Amino acid sequence: MRRVLSPDEVGNTAARFGEVIGHVTISETIRVGSEDYEILIEIPPHENYVKSPIRVGGDFIGIVTLTGGYVVLGRITEIRRSHAAGVSGRTPIFNVPMDYTGLETPAVVLIEPLTECPIKDYEADNCDPSPVHSPIDPLSVAFRPSGDTIARLLALPSDGIIVGQLYSGGRAMDVDVKVPVHTLYEHVLIVGTTGSGKTTLLKNLALALINQVRESAVIALDLQGDYLHLVLPPDRDVKPRLFNPLSEITIVVPITRAYLEEYNGRIRSFADEYVRVRTGDDEATLMDVNDPTLFGEAVAYALLREFVERSYGDARVSDVKPCFEVDGNNVRIRSINAVISVDNTSFKLNLVPWALSFINVYRELPRLFPIFSYRVSMIFGKVISLAMDLVNRKNINCGDRLSRRG
Structure with a gap:
């Protein structure tokens, strides 16, 4: 049986997750479906909408449901504004009055639901976010989520090294993005188009390791000189600055x-x-x-x-x-x-x-550069010795003889 929370309970709960800014509308039917949704939030004009502006496409909104006891995270996809004259059905055809008091109407915000988590699990630090399946009732409280709430409801790693901040809606948010240290003991593939920031991410990762992990060392095979500037401050002043430049570098x-x-x-x-x-x-x-x-x-x-x-x-x-x-x-x-x-x-x-002198190190190549198969590594020394012997004899058919002997 679902328990219906009182308005005070919902409001107090939402305040623990962020700043309360409004409620789910009572003017429209709220719809949550597997492929379709219609979740509308009403935000009072002065207290929250004007004082703390919201934007489409990047800002997140949280909801504490009246029934079921869930906290829901959504993203703003549409903002609707109406003048009081239009709401009352008295919009004049001519001579539209420039009456700004008519903007004293709530902002209606359409929310795309992302994830949900039972409140009891969230507060027990046992939140495993899932897609939104629970109903969202009118008058459920809406809040602007804190950075910690966004990170937990997006299932971002809570431990690890900071490599940047969450980027949404064309701006960086106050939400740290971390990579668990244990994942760096495995192969990591970073893909992206030219100019998308692959090298910047790797440089941030290098700085984060050195700044945050004791006795760590970073080795970069740097053909273009991208990592030489890890000892210099960034070209522009980034606030907050996540990483300090290196004080020492070995090249x-x-x-x-x-x-x-x-x-x-x-x-x-x-x-x-x-x-x-x-x-x-x-x-x-x-x-x-x-x-x-x-x-x-x-x-x-x-x-x-x-x-x-x-x-x-x-x-x-x-x-x-x-x-x-x-x-x-x-x-x-x-x-x-x-x-x-x-x-x-x-x-x-x-x-x-x-520098390497090939004549002195060629027998060690399978060990220095482990790109050979096990079988090739076993016979590499013999093959090179035979080749060197044929070259020293100036045997013009050394290629044919190597093929037959191989």
Whole structure:
């Protein structure tokens, strides 16, 4: 048997979920169907409609039902306004009076029902929202739901890292959207058209992990340089700002032959600049350096300056600390640490120049790049050894022999 709540009970209950703004109309039949609905809310003109404007397509409205004890979440799909003259049936044909007091009529709002939850389950923190099937009676109380109510009735995750805010009706709402941390231990696919915000979402996800999850690390394979700017504030002031920029970033730069060919001139120029400052000789160049330590410092500085200028524009570089090994006349640069200042922002940059010598690592490729099948991984070393042997012998039929031996 359904229990009918008193108006005071319904109003007090609705007030716990948000701001009471009106009630389900008594002027029309309320219809809830599997494919059709007609739920009309009347909102008084001054107390709520003018003071707290509502919009079509994005604003949510909640309803506490008189019978059944349900809280319902809906979205505004239509707003109807009438002048008092039209309601009374006395609309003049000519000389329409500009009588603004005639707007003292309730706003009638059409609601698209989204989800419902028993009030007792909601208050017991055991709400599992479902599509709306329960009847909605006239005089049921309507309220503007709080952010927490919207999140719970949309079944948004309550725990996890914040990646943004709910976007509805062309604006961000005060409703946090979270991703449970455990889901990030699995594969996640983000799809969308060009410019829809895939990269922005991933960058927010990276910042959220580092800001909110202790001892977390984010590794990005960044071919376009999208993630280099995680150390900088956003281009525009977003309120509230959800994430703080990184104070430190480590960047691994592949030093390929193509890279050296493209940036050789700039690297030499920065290295020569360093040598002149260190030696005090305005004519000195990198080619004049015989000291391996000075040579390593100059090249490390040049690699850092070239990268920073290309990635962060007119930034200031300070506190440069290269880390390298000297073996006779050979220098191996491990990393270059520095403080980078852009406008009013400073961050620590750890730059790691990186390269692989194929002849030294090819046997480890199945382990470094697990894209091979198990069978191929097992025979990979033998295949490469045979290929290298045939190449060293300059056997012009090595391809045919590999095919037959495979």
